[in-house]
Amino acid sequence: MTITTTRRTFLIGATAASSSLFIGLNASKSWAATTTETELNPFVKIDADGTVTAIIKHFEMGQGTTTGLTTLIAEELDADWENIQVQFAPANAKIYANLAFGAQGTGGSTAIANSFIQYRKAGATARDVLVKAAAQKWGVETASITVENSILKSGEKSAHFGEVLEIARTITPPAEPKLKSKINFKLIGKETLRRKDSEAKTNGTAVFAMDVKVPGMVYCCVARPQNFGALVKSFDKSDASKIGGFIDARTLPNNAGVAVYAKNTWAAKQARDALRVEWDLSKAETRSTKQLEEAHADLVKKPEFKATKNTDFERTDKMLQNAAKVIEGDFFVPFLAHEPMEPLNCVIEPTPTGVRVHDGCQFPSITKPTVAAVLGLKPEQVEINTVYAGGSFGRRATTTSDYHLEASLAFVAFGGTTPVKLVWMREDQLAGGYYRPMAKHKIRAGLDGDGKLQCWDHRVATKSIIKGSPFEGALVHDGVDHTSVEGIADTHYAIHDFSVGLSDLQSPVPVLWWRSVGHTHTAFAMETMMDMVAREAGKDPIAFRKELLSNGTKDQKRLLGVLEMAASKAGWEKELPKNHGRGIAVHKSFNSYVAEVAEISVAEDGSIKVERITCAVDCGIAVNPDVIKAQMESGIGYGLGAMMRNQITLSDGVVDQVNFPDYEPIRMSDFPDIDVHIIQSDENPTGVGEPGLPPVAPAVVNAIFDATGKRYTSLPLTEQGIEFT
Amino acid sequence: MKYQLSVNDEKKEVEAEPGTPLLWVLRDELNLTGTKFGCGVAACGACTVHVNGEPVRSCQTPIEAVEENKVTTIEGLEDRVSDAVVAAWRELDVVQCGYCQSGQIMSAVGLLTENKKPTDEDIDNYMSGNVCRCATYQRIRAAIHLASDKLEG
Ligand code: FES
Ligand code: FES
Numbered sequence: 025m026t027i028t029t030t031r032r033t034f035l036i037g038a039t040a041a042s043s044s045l046f047i048g049l050n051a052s053k054s055w056a057a058t059t060t061e062t063e064l065n066p067f068v069k070i071d072a073d074g075t076v077t078a079i080i081k082h083f084e085m086g087q088g089t090t091t092g093l094t095t096l097i098a099e100e101l102d103a104d105w106e107n108i109q110v111q112f113a114p115a116n117a118k119i120y121a122n123l124a125f126g127a128q129g130t131g132g133s134t135a136i137a138n139s140f141i142q143y144r145k146a147g148a149t150a151r152d153v154l155v156k157a158a159a160q161k162w163g164v165e166t167a168s169i170t171v172e173n174s175i176l177k178s179g180e181k182s183a184h185f186g187e188v189l190e191i192a193r194t195i196t197p198p199a200e201p202k203l204k205s206k207i208n209f210k211l212i213g214k215e216t217l218r219r220k221d222s223e224a225k226t227n228g229t230a231v232f233a234m235d236v237k238v239p240g241m242v243y244c245c246v247a248r249p250q251n252f253g254a255l256v257k258s259f260d261k262s263d264a265s266k267i268g269g270f271i272d273a274r275t276l277p278n279n280a281g282v283a284v285y286a287k288n289t290w291a292a293k294q295a296r297d298a299l300r301v302e303w304d305l306s307k308a309e310t311r312s313t314k315q316l317e318e319a320h321a322d323l324v325k326k327p328e329f330k331a332t333k334n335t336d337f338e339r340t341d342k343m344l345q346n347a348a349k350v351i352e353g354d355f356f357v358p359f360l361a362h363e364p365m366e367p368l369n370c371v372i373e374p375t376p377t378g379v380r381v382h383d384g385c386q387f388p389s390i391t392k393p394t395v396a397a398v399l400g401l402k403p404e405q406v407e408i409n410t411v412y413a414g415g416s417f418g419r420r421a422t423t424t425s426d427y428h429l430e431a432s433l434a435f436v437a438f439g440g441t442t443p444v445k446l447v448w449m450r451e452d453q454l455a456g457g458y459y460r461p462m463a464k465h466k467i468r469a470g471l472d473g474d475g476k477l478q479c480w481d482h483r484v485a486t487k488s489i490i491k492g493s494p495f496e497g498a499l500v501h502d503g504v505d506h507t508s509v510e511g512i513a514d515t516h517y518a519i520h521d522f523s524v525g526l527s528d529l530q531s532p533v534p535v536l537w538w539r540s541v542g543h544t545h546t547a548f549a550m551e552t553m554m555d556m557v558a559r560e561a562g563k564d565p566i567a568f569r570k571e572l573l574s575n576g577t578k579d580q581k582r583l584l585g586v587l588e589m590a591a592s593k594a595g596w597e598k599e600l601p602k603n604h605g606r607g608i609a610v611h612k613s614f615n616s617y618v619a620e621v622a623e624i625s626v627a628e629d630g631s632i633k634v635e636r637i638t639c640a641v642d643c644g645i646a647v648n649p650d651v652i653k654a655q656m657e658s659g660i661g662y663g664l665g666a667m668m669r670n671q672i673t674l675s676d677g678v679v680d681q682v683n684f685p686d687y688e689p690i691r692m693s694d695f696p697d698i699d700v701h702i703i704q705s706d707e708n709p710t711g712v713g714e715p716g717l718p719p720v721a722p723a724v725v726n727a728i729f730d731a732t733g734k735r736y737t738s739l740p741l742t743e744q745g746i747e748f749t
Numbered sequence: 750m751k752y753q754l755s756v757n758d759e760k761k762e763v764e765a766e767p768g769t770p771l772l773w774v775l776r777d778e779l780n781l782t783g784t785k786f787g788c789g790v791a792a793c794g795a796c797t798v799h800v801n802g803e804p805v806r807s808c809q810t811p812i813e814a815v816e817e818n819k820v821t822t823i824e825g826l827e828d829r830v831s832d833a834v835v836a837a838w839r840e841l842d843v844v845q846c847g848y849c850q851s852g853q854i855m856s857a858v859g860l861l862t863e864n865k866k867p868t869d870e871d872i873d874n875y876m877s878g879n880v881c882r883c884a885t886y887q888r889i890r891a892a893i894h895l896a897s898d899k900l901e902g
Contacts, residue, residue, distance in 0.1 A: 086846030086883045218842055225847030226838045228783020228823035232848060235782035243777075268766035289786070290773040291766065365787055365795065365848040365882040414785075414848030415882050450788045650842060654888070658845060661884025684792035684880065693873040695886040 043072040045189045047150040047197070048079075055149040055197045059189075065113075067146035068097055070154075070192075074174060074184030076101065077109040078143075082135040083386055084112075084221060085364070085413040085420070086658070087713040088651035089135045091219045093143050095647055099211045100147030100204060101154075102171035110220050112410040136647055136709045137615065141203075148201035157191035158183060206645070206706065215649045221412070232412045234447070236371045236382040241443040242271055243289050244434045245296035245452075248281040251308035251677040252457055253532035255279040258302045264295040273299055274437040276430070277398075283434040289447050309532040310677040313462070317356065320464040320529055323485035327525020329503040331484075331513045340523040343479035347470025351560050354466055355549040356738040358671035359459035360538055361687060366414020367453050368427045372435045373443035378405025379435075381428060384413025386420040390494070394425035398432035399440065417662065418537040422458055423493035426534075454687055455679040459672050460538030461487040462529075463508075465549040475561030477572060479521035482512055486545070487529040489537055507537065511546035511613060511718065516579040517554075517572040533674070539662055540714035543613040547718030548725075551609035552737060555726040565608055565726065566591050579617075583610055585703050586619035586640040593701050594621035594638035601625070604635070605731025609719035614711030616643040617703075620660070622696075622723035626731050631747040634664060634724060636697040639716065644707035652712045653700040659716025660698055665690025667721040669742040694748060752812050756781065757825025765812050772796045772807040775822060783823035783851045787880065794879030795848065797855040798822050804859035806878075823851040830861050830900065837896035845883035853879050857893050866897055 043059070048066035050056040069077040078094040090110045098108050151171060158176040159166040161183075168178045176183050211217055224230035247259070259282050261273045269291025273284045282301055286292035311319075327337070344350055370383040378401050385391055385408050392403040399406075413420060420427075431446035438444055448456065463486035470479040488505040490496055499506050504526055506513070513524050538544055558568035566587060573580040573587075587610045591597075600606060603626045610619035621638040639656050646652050669688055673680045681687045725736045728746070736744050754761045756779060763778045770789075775781040775798070787795030789808045796807040799821040826835070834857050844850050853876070860867055860875040867875065872890050881889070 084846075086844075088845075218839065219844065221847065222839045222842055222844055225844040225850050226835050226854060228781075228851050230847050231782070232785075234786065235776075237777075237780065288773060288777040290769050290777070293789075363882055365785075365793075365846060365880070367786065412848075413846060415846040417882070450790075450793075654842065654845060654885070657887055658884045661886065662882070665884070683790050684788050685790070689793075689880045689882060690884060690886075691880065692876040692886045692890065695884070695890075698887055 043189070045070045045192055047146060047153070054199065055145065055201060057149065057153045057192060057195065057197050059193045067143065068101070068150045070150065070185050070189065072186045072189060074186035075107065075109060076103045076174060076185065077111050079111050079113045081113045081139070083384055083410050083413055085384065085386070085416040087135065087655060088219065088648060090221050091217070091651055092136045092648055093139055094220055095211050095217065096139060096143035097147035099209060100144045101151045102173070103147070104174040105211060105217060107174065114408065134614075134711060137711060140647070140709050144203050145201050148203050149197045152201055153192045153195045153197050154185055154188055156195050157188035160191050161188055212645065212647050213649060217648060217650070219651070230412050232366050232414050233370050233383045234366055234414065236411065236445070238371060238373045238443045241371065241373070241445050242285045242438065243287065243292040244283050244285050244444050244446050245292040245449065246276070246281040246283050246430060246434065246446070247296050247299045247301050248452065248456065249303045249308065250455070250679070251303070251305055251310060252534065254303040254305050254308040256282055256301060257304045260300040263298040263300065267291055267295040267298060270295040272438075276433040276437055278433060281430070283437050285438055285444070292447065293449055307532065308677060309674070311531070312675050312677070313358070313673040316462060316529070316531065316674070317464070320462060320485040323527035323529060324464045324466045324483050326527065327483050328527040329525065331504050331509040331524035331526045332522065335523040335525065337481065337523050337525065340479050340481045340521050343521045344468055344470045344481060347478055348473045349471040349560060351469045351471070351553075351557050352467070353549070353553045353556055353737055355464065355545070355552065357463050357545040357548060358673070358739060359462050359533070360666050360670055361454050361459055361672050361681070362417040362419035362538055363453060363687065363689065364413070364415030364417055364419055367450055368419070368448040369446055370428060370431050371443060371445045372431050374441055375407065378407065380407045380409055382409045382411060383428065384416070384420065385410050386413065386416055387425065390423065391425045391428045394429050395432045398429060398436060417539040418541070419458060422536055423495060426458065450683050454672070454681050454683065457534040458536035459533065460544055461489060461535040463545045465545070467549060467553050469553065469557045471557065471561050475563060477519055477557060477561070480519045481523050483525040483527075484509055484512070485527040485529060487531055487533070487535045489535050489541070491528065507542040509546065510542040511611060512550055515550065516577065516583055516612065517569075518575050519572065539659065540613055540717040543611065543714070543718040544663075547609065547611040547613070548721045548739070551611060551719060551722030552725055555607065555722070555729065556735065559729075566596060569610060579612060582617045582642050583612060586610060586617045586642050589640035589701055589703060590619035590621050590638055593640065593699065594623070596621065603731060605727040605729070607723045607726025607728070607730055609722035609726065611718040613715045613718050616641060616710045616712060616715040618656070618715045618719055620719040620723045622720070622727040624724060624727040624731060627749055631749045632728060633749045634694075634696040636699065637720060637723070639698065639700045640703065641700065641712070641715065642703035642705055643712050643715070644705050644709040646702050646705075647709050649702055652702055655712040656700040656716035657698045659714060660720045661690055661695060663717040663720040664696070664724070665694070667724060667739055667741060668694065668748055669740045671740050671743065752816055754815060754820060755818070756820045757822060758819075767813065768811050770808050771798070771810040771812055771815055771820065774812050775807060781822050781824055785848055785851055787849065787852070792880070793849070793852070794856060795852040797852040797879065799855060799859065802862065804856050823855060826854070826858065831858050833896040833899040834858050834861065834892070837892040837899060841888050841892045841895060843885050843888040843892050845885055849879065849881045849883070853881065853889055857889070857896070860893065861896055861900065865900060867893060
């Protein structure tokens with residue numbers, strides 16, 4: 025099937041009753057079914073020929089939402105999976121808000137979790153009115169009607185959904201639609217359900233923003249400064265104007281860059297590269313990463329904020345002084361770029377009532393007001409056409425809506441009446457900031473005479489992602505940006521005396537959540553340190569963790585569940601071949617629990633191969649088990665590549681990495697075997713897009729220690745002299 | 750300049766600046782957007798098309814170089830090997846964001862056309878020029894084996 029990517033014709037303009045039935049929430053937030061679509065914002069649409077369309081409020085960046093949310097509707101409606109259609113919802117936070125944020129957006133691995141009840145209710149409401157309509161039409165009891173594969177049946181009678189629409193539109197849906205009990209699920213949990221976006225993505229028809237072309241559109245590349253925070257002083261377009269297809273170059277109204285307009289993408293790139301710009305560096309970052317690293321090292325010694333209520337560094341220090349053994353760990357992670365496969369881009373075109381933005385839009389609720397503010401419009405005058413996103417990993421969800429802001433400025437600078445397509449090159453993206461922040465951790469842990477963990481002093485220095493963003497109110501408390509210490513401050517390990525400190529680095533380098541946010545570095549530090557402490561205590565790393573997870577809390581039980589499953593599936597007790605090593609890590613993030621066992625081998629020349637990762641995940645009810653497996657494989661692979669060899673470095677404030685050859689992505693030949701196991705659960709579903717990532721780096725370094733006795737606590741590993749085969 | 754091209758078995762005349770990479774001719778002039786831009790420097794394979802049946806990186810192929818040749822893009826794939834590859838891709842739900850997948854499929858078709866029964870190592874060697882940031886590599890490998898089985902059967 026093909027997901028509609030042209031304009032959502034049925035969602036706009038039509039005020040007259042149509043021949044389709046729409047099921048959704050009305051102005052008073054009650055479920056309603058009507059043929060006049062403007063009365064409500066629909067979640068389900070049923071056409072006269074019986075076709076069912078699911079309307080998806082989250083964007084699709086590969087994580088499988090179009091499949092997941094459609095499953096929820098199809099399940100309750102008993103719709104035919106093969107023929108159910110999928111369409112992206114318009115930007116309307118009143119109706120299509122992420123219930124986890126209260127705004128429309130995708131992130132934090134929340135898509136299924138926040139929609140699990142809502143989308144099922146939409147399907148159940150549709151089923152309810154259709155069944156009642158059929159009962160009326162046939163003069164039978166509703167109880168006698170069954171629904172299967174989008175067909176209503178009672179005795180000899182049968183009809184498709186479209187045949188009862190006339191009556192269905194007259195029926196008022198129940199206030200609380202009745203949901204199926206889990207035991208009756210047919211689609212939820214079905215291993216063999218295929219993705220809805222597979223066909224379009226294997227025949228070249230899937231439309232990404234990069235593929236959008238509107239009449240009269242000009243192409244635009246922006247010349248940006250090499251140093252973050254620099255501003256345009258002046259530019260010279262004499263060489264650029266010699267490029268065939270060049271139209272013009274204009275300074276962006278905020279002086280952050282110069283927009284170069286051309287007749288096609290290639291001309292825009294070439295002319296942009298030929299533009300000569302003079303920059304004002306007075307407010308710019310001019311430090312090198314070495315200096316930034318030193319700044320982190322200073323900051324990590326003296327925490328600015330206490331990150332937990334019980335933190336008392338003096339008390340913990342006393343405990344450490346009395347400990348039988350103290351283990352120290354210093355951890356470092358570099359800046360990382362996200363590098364989704366589709367370089368950032370979007371199209372802005374004027375409409376009679378405002379503008380339309382074509383984008384694989386992750387945060388419509390931020391993009392709309394941002395674009396509106398630049399153009400002097402009201403947010404409702406900004407329409408968003410959501411198309412497929414060629415990956416994100418967090419990059420599309422900037423709190424400043426950075427590339428939409430830039431596109432709006434370029435649109436205004438060109439006069440505000442011509443459609444503009446802003447295209448970033450790979451080079452722009454690598455050098456463009458919004459990195460996973462660099463971080464340093466300093467940990468001291470104390471063991472008693474029996475090898476029991478008694479105390480843990482953990483200090484983090486990193487740049488805050490959230491401060492200065494619209495999320496500050498919700499996510500920063502007492503000076504602590506929770507995303508800097510998540511996975512540490514809320515650990516479920518029962519550690520008797522536990523203190524966590526945080527210091528913020530100040531720098532103009534923009535930082536951003538990168539797949540799994542703070543957990544990218546906190547899990548690395550926690551789980552590597554846990555291994556170091558277990559070894560010093562002379563204990564098996566799994567047995568040691570189990571001791572610390574034995575208070576019987578629900579979180580601990582679920583962590584134990586994945587720990588045990590990963591260990592048994594990986595054959596933890598089994599003898600390994602010579603020169604092989606095994607390591608484990610377990611971590612909770614986005615309300616899901618994941619344990620991973622890494623197996624590595626060491627070749628004669630010392631080079632290392634990651635052979636296999638065995639993963640166990642507990643994410644509540646597994647709505648689409650195969651999508652969950654795919655997300656685990658993806659998170660593991662994404663994390664592995666970064667751990668092996670990715671870093672963004674600066675020399676005098678200028679990014680050293682230019683294109684993929686300097687920021688080598690993980691490739692086929694690097695890829696281990698990944699084996700994913702899902703814990704059976706009755707809990708409500710939780711995130712899967714991110715939680716696969718955090719355990720992989722610590723599991724691998726723990727495996728390297730197991731095989732070689734060498735302990736690595738800084739990333740990427742190639743920077744530490746490791747070679748991978 | 751005007752150029753005469755043969756794309757997906759159709760004759761096309763396009764107006765382009767000399768030296769324009771085939772990638773941008775396909776995408777911006779011929780609206781064949783299934784072929785993707787990923788890096789522009791031959792490092793990702795997203796732009797892979799076939800020229801006379803052989804996979805090439807269209808971001809590195811100037812328009813002049815293909816004038817006398819047959820260009821095939823994902824939109825024009827149509828033979829036994831391609832059908833097997835696409836079917837295997839769908840059967841195993843390889844795609845995630847999907848942005849790299851046209852290039853992956855074009856390379857996989859190239860591999861299986863040349864080598865009916867590739868080993869894991871053959872796949873590693875042949876496919877390593879194609880990046881997938883969603884890291885769908887395990888499924889790509891499995892899908893190539895599955896397509897190979899389909900072609901045998
Ligand atoms: S775009 Fe051609 S190889 Fe990356
Ligand atoms: S599927 Fe997203 S880059 Fe390959």
